Amino acid sequence: MRRSVLGRTVLGRWARVGGLVATVALAAGCSLVGGGDSGQGGERKVVLVTHNSFNPPKELLEDFQKRTGVKLEVRASGDGGALTNQLVLTKANPLGDVAFGVDSTFASRALEEGVFQPYRGPEADKGPQRYAPQGNQDRLTAVDVGDVCLNVDTGWFQQRGVAEPRTLDDLTQPQYKDLLVAEDPATSSPGLAFLLATVAKYGENGYADYWKRLRDNGLKVTSGWEEAYNQDFTAGSGKGQRPVVVSYASSPAFTIGDDGKPRTKALLDTCYRQVEYAGVLAGAKNVDDARKVVDFLVSPEFQAKVAESMYVYPAREGVALPASWQQAAPLPERSAELPADEVRAGRERWVEQWRKTVRG
Structure with a gap:
């Protein structure tokens, strides 16, 4: 989990792309x-x-x-x-x-x-x-x-008078259309963790329908965390257009401004334990x-x-x-988890179903 400072900067840990x-x-x-x-x-x-x-x-x-x-x-x-x-x-x-x-x-x-x-x-x-x-x-x-959670750019929502999403279901609602960027679970560790979070919540028979609803609501998918956070997220290091991203529960600790407040927030009801x-x-x-x-x-x-x-x-x-984590990045108390044998048996099938649902 590492880079300039996200922060972990942000080119680092979660630079989960690659092959070189x-x-x-x-x-x-x-x-x-x-x-x-x-x-x-x-x-x-x-x-x-x-x-x-x-x-x-x-x-x-x-x-x-x-x-x-x-x-x-x-x-x-x-x-x-x-x-x-x-x-x-x-x-x-x-x-x-x-x-x-x-x-x-x-x-x-x-x-x-x-x-x-x-x-x-x-x-x-x-x-x-x-x-x-x-x-x-x-x-x-x-x-x-390192719990994987949805992160939101709190300033973006405040400036527009839009309520921040709180749950996975919220992201399928019309007011959040075109706001989410997530990583491909076939190529990204946090992307796979987020897919497992949806399997844990919606079950074998419901997770694909959830992803269909995300797709229809303007979901954007990238190959890895670095691209999603640094290029597409509005609170990243670039000029992104999406104020909701799949990242980590600890990410907000590295967005604390001169006023001592973080510019982002992890949605702790959406986390998966990694x-x-x-x-x-x-x-x-x-x-x-x-x-x-x-x-x-x-x-x-x-x-x-x-x-x-x-x-x-x-x-x-x-x-x-660190003190900043106590304020901005407490360890989630109830992160979703799936038994290792269940992940082993279902991982490839879930990723393939995700690919068919989201990629077509």
């Missing part, structure tokens, strides 16, 4: 090759495969290297959906040793494909384990929680140090920086949120 791989070497002289536990010259190195929104403070990563003697090299590729696809396609010859950013909407696919090997670290029971995927508690460790995981890749060359990275991602030090640098909520219990 950007490689960031966090230690000078690192290469992408190397066998066993060592790189060239015998140095220890771990390759972390992640999404474009992974943006913790540099000093935090440097401290990890000093404490462990492990050089951490980061490969970033698209969003959670693009990351999962790459991990599956390269599972026979993995891109690295450890991965972070596969989320709960795509986790079942990665697990079915055998992308991760077993590892449950000593920090898992400090909160992350409560979010563990059913039946695979020893393969993925929860690092953060969890991001870390895990050791099957076929990893440096398993021992990859496990250290998983432990590091759920350590108190890293978790304390999750909100302000990655724009999500920490998975570890007892971690304080």
